Amino acid sequence: MILSPNLVITVSIAYVAFLFFVAWFADRQTQAGRMKWLHSPLIYTLSISVYCTSWTFFGAVGSAARNGLEFLTIYLGPTLVFIGWFWLLRKLVRIGREQRITSIADMISSRYGKSPALAVAVTLIAVVATTPYIALQLQAVTRSFEAIAGTTDANFTGFWVAAGMAVFTILFGTRTIDANERHHGVVAAIAAEALVKLFALLSVGIFVVFGLAGGVEAVFARMPEDMINAEEVFGPRWLAIIFLAASAIICLPRQFQVMVVENVDERHLSTASWMFPLYLFMICLFVLPIAIVGLAELPAGSNPDLFVLSLPLAAGRQELALLAYIGGFSAATSMVIVASIALATMISNHIVMPLSLSFKPSENPSSGDVRKLLLTSRRIAIGAVLMLGFLYFRLTGGTDALAKIGLIAFAGIAQVMPALMGGIFWRGATAAGALAGLTAGVLLWGYTLFLPSFGGDFILSVSVLENGPWGIAQLRPQALLGAPSQDPLVHALIWSLGLNTLIFLFVSLQTTPRPLERLQGALFVDAFHTDAGGHSYIQRSATPEDLFVLAQRILGVEPARVLFNEIALGQGIRQGLPRATDSCIDRLERELAGSVGAASAHAMVSRAASGETISLTDLMDIAGETRKLIETSDRLADKTAELERTARQLRDVNSRLRTLDRQKDDFLAQVSHELRTPMTAIRSFSEILQEPDLEPEQLQRFVTIIHDESLRLTRLLDEILDIGRLENGSVVLDAQPVLLGEALRGALATVAPLCDKSRVRVLAYDDPGEVAITSNPDRLRQVLLNILTNAVKYNDAETPEIRIEWQVLHNRLLLDIIDNGGGVSRAEAQTLFDKFTRGSRSALAQGAGLGLPISRTVMRRLRGDLRVEFAPDGSSFFRLDFRLADIAQAAE
Amino acid sequence: MAEPENPADLALKARKIRDTAMIMPLFGLMVLTPPIANLFAVSGRILGVPVIVAYIFAVWALLILGAALLARRLWRSGDLTERLQGREQPKYPDGSVP
Numbered sequence: 001m002i003l004s005p006n007l008v009i010t011v012s013i014a015y016v017a018f019l020f021f022v023a024w025f026a027d028r029q030t031q032a033g034r035m036k037w038l039h040s041p042l043i044y045t046l047s048i049s050v051y052c053t054s055w056t057f058f059g060a061v062g063s064a065a066r067n068g069l070e071f072l073t074i075y076l077g078p079t080l081v082f083i084g085w086f087w088l089l090r091k092l093v094r095i096g097r098e099q100r101i102t103s104i105a106d107m108i109s110s111r112y113g114k115s116p117a118l119a120v121a122v123t124l125i126a127v128v129a130t131t132p133y134i135a136l137q138l139q140a141v142t143r144s145f146e147a148i149a150g151t152t153d154a155n156f157t158g159f160w161v162a163a164g165m166a167v168f169t170i171l172f173g174t175r176t177i178d179a180n181e182r183h184h185g186v187v188a189a190i191a192a193e194a195l196v197k198l199f200a201l202l203s204v205g206i207f208v209v210f211g212l213a214g215g216v217e218a219v220f221a222r223m224p225e226d227m228i229n230a231e232e233v234f235g236p237r238w239l240a241i242i243f244l245a246a247s248a249i250i251c252l253p254r255q256f257q258v259m260v261v262e263n264v265d266e267r268h269l270s271t272a273s274w275m276f277p278l279y280l281f282m283i284c285l286f287v288l289p290i291a292i293v294g295l296a297e298l299p300a301g302s303n304p305d306l307f308v309l310s311l312p313l314a315a316g317r318q319e320l321a322l323l324a325y326i327g328g329f330s331a332a333t334s335m336v337i338v339a340s341i342a343l344a345t346m347i348s349n350h351i352v353m354p355l356s357l358s359f360k361p362s363e364n365p366s367s368g369d370v371r372k373l374l375l376t377s378r379r380i381a382i383g384a385v386l387m388l389g390f391l392y393f394r395l396t397g398g399t400d401a402l403a404k405i406g407l408i409a410f411a412g413i414a415q416v417m418p419a420l421m422g423g424i425f426w427r428g429a430t431a432a433g434a435l436a437g438l439t440a441g442v443l444l445w446g447y448t449l450f451l452p453s454f455g456g457d458f459i460l461s462v463s464v465l466e467n468g469p470w471g472i473a474q475l476r477p478q479a480l481l482g483a484p485s486q487d488p489l490v491h492a493l494i495w496s497l498g499l500n501t502l503i504f505l506f507v508s509l510q511t512t513p514r515p516l517e518r519l520q521g522a523l524f525v526d527a528f529h530t531d532a533g534g535h536s537y538i539q540r541s542a543t544p545e546d547l548f549v550l551a552q553r554i555l556g557v558e559p560a561r562v563l564f565n566e567i568a569l570g571q572g573i574r575q576g577l578p579r580a581t582d583s584c585i586d587r588l589e590r591e592l593a594g595s596v597g598a599a600s601a602h603a604m605v606s607r608a609a610s611g612e613t614i615s616l617t618d619l620m621d622i623a624g625e626t627r628k629l630i631e632t633s634d635r636l637a638d639k640t641a642e643l644e645r646t647a648r649q650l651r652d653v654n655s656r657l658r659t660l661d662r663q664k665d666d667f668l669a670q671v672s673h674e675l676r677t678p679m680t681a682i683r684s685f686s687e688i689l690q691e692p693d694l695e696p697e698q699l700q701r702f703v704t705i706i707h708d709e710s711l712r713l714t715r716l717l718d719e720i721l722d723i724g725r726l727e728n729g730s731v732v733l734d735a736q737p738v739l740l741g742e743a744l745r746g747a748l749a750t751v752a753p754l755c756d757k758s759r760v761r762v763l764a765y766d767d768p769g770e771v772a773i774t775s776n777p778d779r780l781r782q783v784l785l786n787i788l789t790n791a792v793k794y795n796d797a798e799t800p801e802i803r804i805e806w807q808v809l810h811n812r813l814l815l816d817i818i819d820n821g822g823g824v825s826r827a828e829a830q831t832l833f834d835k836f837t838r839g840s841r842s843a844l845a846q847g848a849g850l851g852l853p854i855s856r857t858v859m860r861r862l863r864g865d866l867r868v869e870f871a872p873d874g875s876s877f878f879r880l881d882f883r884l885a886d887i888a889q890a891a892e
Numbered sequence: 893m894a895e896p897e898n899p900a901d902l903a904l905k906a907r908k909i910r911d912t913a914m915i916m917p918l919f920g921l922m923v924l925t926p927p928i929a930n931l932f933a934v935s936g937r938i939l940g941v942p943v944i945v946a947y948i949f950a951v952w953a954l955l956i957l958g959a960a961l962l963a964r965r966l967w968r969s970g971d972l973t974e975r976l977q978g979r980e981q982p983k984y985p986d987g988s989v990p
Contacts, residue, residue, distance in 0.1 A: 072948060076924055079952065083959040084917030086910060086966075217940030228942055231933050234926040242925065270966055274959035281952055288945065640900060 003318055005149040008325065015326055016164055019189045019333070023172045026188030038184050039264045041271030046191035047258045048272055049198075049279050051078060051249060053133075053335035054140035055406040056283060057197055057328045058305050064291035065304035068228045073238055074406075075284050077245025079277040085269050088250070089259065091424055093269055095527045096260035100594035103346045104256040104416060110598035111423035111524045112431035113517030119350035119599045121438050122416055126253045126346060127385070128442075128450075129412030130339050134389030135396065136405045137332035138162055140305075144328045147306050148313065148321055155394060162390045165336045166383050173341040174378045182262050183341065190258070190338060193330040198282060200327025204308050205286020207320055208293050212311065219289045222296045240490045244407065247414035253342035254335060261342075336386065344381035349597035352377040357603055370553040374596065396454070408453050411493055415441035418501040422508070427521045429504070432511040437504025441496045449492035452477045516602075540585050542609035544577035547588055550608045554592055563591060585609050667835055674716055678709040685709075719850040723835065726857045733861050737885035738775045740768040740813065744804070747784035751792060758800065760792045765804040773813050773882035775862050783855040783866070787817050787878050790851065795821035808884065815880040816869070823876030829868040909965050916962065920955045924948065 026038055037043070056074070063071035081088065092107075101107045105126065109119035142157040172185040213219045249255050263269070294307030302310060308328070312320035356373055418437050422429035451460045460477060468476040478488045480495055513521065519538070544564075551560035567587060568578035578584050585605060592601035685702045688694075694702075725731045748762060755762060791802050803818040824832060833856045852866075859866040865881040922928060932947040939946075 069944065069948070076920075076948075076952070079955060080917045080920050080924075083920060083955050084914070086913035087917065215940075220937065220940050220942060220945075223942070228944060231930075234929045234933060238929075239925055242921075267967075270963040273963050274956050277952070277956045277959065281949075281956060285949075 002150045002313070003148055003322065008145060008149040008322070011322060011326065012329060015329065016168070016333075019168065019192070020171075022192045023168075023185035023189040027172070027175070027185035030184040038188060041265075041268040041275070043187060043191045044258075044263065044265075044268040045272040045275040045279065046194040047187045047262065048255070048276050049194040050190050050254055050258055050334045050338045051252075052194075052197065052280070052283055052331060053406075054137050054144075054328050054332040055133075057201060057331040058140055058144065058308055059406065060284065060287045061291045061294065061307045062303070062305035064287050065227075065295055065307065067233075069233045069288075070238070070241065071287060072284060073241035074245045075280040077242040077247075078249035079280060080242070081246045081249050082273050082276050085273040089269055089273075090266070091527055092250070093260050093263050093266050095424065095524055096263065097266065098527065099523070099598065100590050102261060102349060102594065102597050103342055104251055104253055104420075105346045105350050106593075106597040106599075107256070107260075108416065108419055108423065108434065109350070110593070111520055112419075112429070112434050113514050113520055114598045114602040115431045115435075115517075116350070116354050116599040116603065118419075118431055118435055118438075119346075119597065120354075121435060121442075123343075123346040123350045125412060125415060125438070125442055127343055127388075129409045130253060130343055131385070131388045131392050132396075132405045133409040134336055134339060134386065135393035136409075137336050138389060138393045141329055141332045143303075143306060144309050144325050147309050148325045158390055158393055161332075162336075162386045165333055165340070166386045168333075169337045169340050169344075169382050169386075170379045173337065173382065174344070174375055182264065186337060186341065187258070187262055190334045193334040194279070196330040197327040197334075198279065200323045200330075201283060201286065201308070204312060204320060204324050204327075205290060207315075207317065208311055209286060209289045211317075212297065212315060213289070213293050216289070219292055223292045224295065227292070227295075236490045237487045240487075240493050241407065244410045244414055244493065247417045248410040251413045251416045251420065252339075252410075253346065253413075254338040257338055257342040257345075336389075340382045340385045343385045344378040346597075347381040347385075348374050348377040349600055352381075353596050353600040354603065357600065357607075370596070371556055374554075404453065407489055408449055411449055411489065411496070412442070412445050414493075414497060415445055415500055417497070418504045422504060423521070424524050424527070426508075427518075427525050428508055428513075429521065430508045430511045430513045431517055433504045433506070433508030436507040437500045437502075440503045441500025444496035444499055445492060448477050448480065448495055449488065452488065538586065539582050540606075540609035542580045542585060542605075544580045544584075546608040547580055547585065547605075548577055550604060551588060551592070554595055554604070563588070580609070670835065671720060675713065678713040678716070681709045682706050682713070716850075719854060723850055723854050723857060726854065726861060729861075733776045733779055733858070735774045735776060735862055737772040738777050738780055740771050740773050740806070740815070740882070743775075743777065743780050743784060744768065744815075747781055747788055750781075750785060751788045754789065754792050755802075758792050758795070760795055760800040760802060762802045762804070766806070768806055768813075771806075771808070771813065772885040774885045775864070775882060776858075779858045779862070783858055783880070786851040786855045787866075787880070791817060791819040791821065791878075795819050797821055811884050813882045813884055815882065816877050817880070818871075818875075818877035820875075823870075823874075824868060826870065829870075829876065832868060833866075909962065913962050913966065916955070916958055920951070923951050 030038065060071045060074070063074075095101065096107065099107075099110055101110060103123075105119045105122035108122050109115050112118050138158045138161055141161050145157050169186075172189070173183055175183075175185075209216060209219055213222065290307055290311065291304065294302070294304060294311055298307065298310060298314060309321055309324050312318075312324060353370075353374065356370075415438055418441070419429070419434035423434070447460075451458060452465055454460070455462075455465075465477060467473060473479075474481055476482075478491060480491070516538075548560065548564055551563060555563065564577055567584050568574075568576065571578050571581070571584070573579070589601050589605045592604065595601075596604070685706050689699070689702055689706075722731075744767075754760075788802070792800075795802075797820045801820050803816075803820075805816045805818065807814050833852050835850055835853045856866040859880065863883055867879055867881070868876050869879045870876050929944075929948070932944050934943055936943045
């Protein structure tokens, strides 16, 4: 069941032609200005799926067949990174856009003071880690070609695949040099490839599950029991690979290229945050079933890495096999194209450019010469990268399982993580620290993982692997310091990344950043708070002519003219070159950085401009500005909360004041009313007295009335004064032990004549005798008299009685004065103690209505209470609540 | 929702959405790694699918759903749009983008 090689080759070429068409069409649309559909979040998401290479397409099934669930980690890591986009990716994209970042190497170098050394280091790491990965793609394509079309010359196929991809990449990837003029054609082609590979894998999956096996249950029924190995899979290796994959999705040059550099709109990230994990989810959905069915159906010894292809072939479904082949082909080509563009950009910007700057003096510049150099170097670099991949593929002979190479590449590029994370979240990170950490990490990675992966064929011999160099067992590459034998990947990861991070932190703490580093550090860490374009922090001087020449050399004549016109217009100059202000030079440097990377742009601008200074005050300014911003917003938040609190308090106070005001008005009205009654009597009777002919007894009666009324008036005024003084606390009531029995007897004696007159009977009561309470004797007498008088006066029962009861409760004494006069209603009890209110019972009687309020105030001032209580039968009585005095105190 | 909302409440709401967006990956990491993932490493099937496989794919799907909902709410809270305003790319006089 094998297809004819010619057919497969034709289909492959047709597919490549289709890619060319898509890229060409997208480029044309862009030029025509109809690029809206290209700028959709969907295209962005699909282009990110360049993450799924042939390592995914073929290798995931292979990995599932060998290690069960482990393949999932490769996709769970990126899923976590993407659903956490708000935390990290958003910042990366924002920085990338504001600083015109062209690659991951540029990002690191730009952050650490546009350091050329760091740019070179990251570029080299990227090349070393990516080359095997490209070889892996070539191997996948040749192997799948072999599987589907029978025997061929692997080298021949590999070479032509590499060559074809090089042509495509050079054609569409190096049209322009400006990173901001993005590779629309390439992105469109990648997006199309993403759809092809997803469709192919889903088709094969559906066929295998529902066509071959007959349903999901049937698939898992055929699963070998030990395949999932769930008890052991969740170990350090599980965590390590999740972490590796998460780092890879951020740091891999091709991922950085599509996520950050090719990003046209920051908001697309929010869509990709769920759509890309969904893409991964769908890719993984059928991996396990395909692996299970492949293990069950195909003869033992079949390569599990090719199950996707061999299952349809074995079932005689040639068209499906062809589709699977094209899916794998598209996965491989998309990765190779993007990776080689990213690498070529890095090589030309960070290696070729600085070299040419140091070899070729800047005199005699011709327009656009740098531009030409860059484009040429990029084209050559693309060819070189692919050739390197091809060589690696030929040398290693492709015996390794695919997944192994992928993880090694991941671990290599993950060495950039500490410098990247430190760079965007920690101002204290320095270039020296980043360089030291990176170097240590990469050396350890090479020693513990990369070189051992050749199995003793390359640099490290088998004996070194087994016994350590010079027989020193402590230095065995896969068991450093005799660490207990564990998974080589976990071992290498812990050593390389661990030391990398520690050295990075330690050296950063020990070194002082240069001013430019501090400036860039501040701009990166506070990417959301500072506006990079707003203010220039570097002071330089240059002539506009020099700058213009420089811009021409890199951007070309026309773009340079447009740029300078715009700057000039911004300065209010209608014709001619702009003034070379600091912000003008800054702007130019940023524009150039978009083409040649931050480090080269800085080096070139510094040549044209002299006297670079970054004043400390400026640095403090930028630090201060963000700090101030944060502080201001914090303070504002505090202020708002405080204001709200104050407002609430004010509202409360205001409503209390209103109540008090109303009470005061009521009080005044009542006082005037109360005072007015006796005054009116006195006035009218004294008027009568002025009449000459009055009978003596009449005279006598009127004078008595006037006298009584004035007494009443005086009493009233006394009471008002008294309650006023009591309420504002200007009278001191000294509390002392008082014998309640004595006080009660005295009060009863005083009201006795009144009782006799009203025929009120005071029932015999249990005399408290020696019980002492804390009170003031005079005031206590006043209170008792008041209550008793009320009980006598307002009692209109047939046989009026007063009962007195008392009880001791803890340290309190409760004295109840109960009369059978009918009591008050519960509603009345509420207002009984307000000033000038008289109960319904007293409607006919005299009295100012201040007695009860005064009594209650007195009791409360003496830390007791006076209240109306209700008996179970509904009748009410007064209860006086006293504190018991110390017996000892009473005896004194 | 007819009455206009207090700006302070809106800001608080937006902040809560953002904080949720920050917590999501941590939650995902926790449930997808040992020891919690180990709890589901038991023999047994759900609709014919081994429990652990069903568990991982279910959690995965939930995370995707959560991210999609959050992305929508972040949009609505205006968090993304507001900040982007005034940050448009500078344009050349002829309207092309540098």
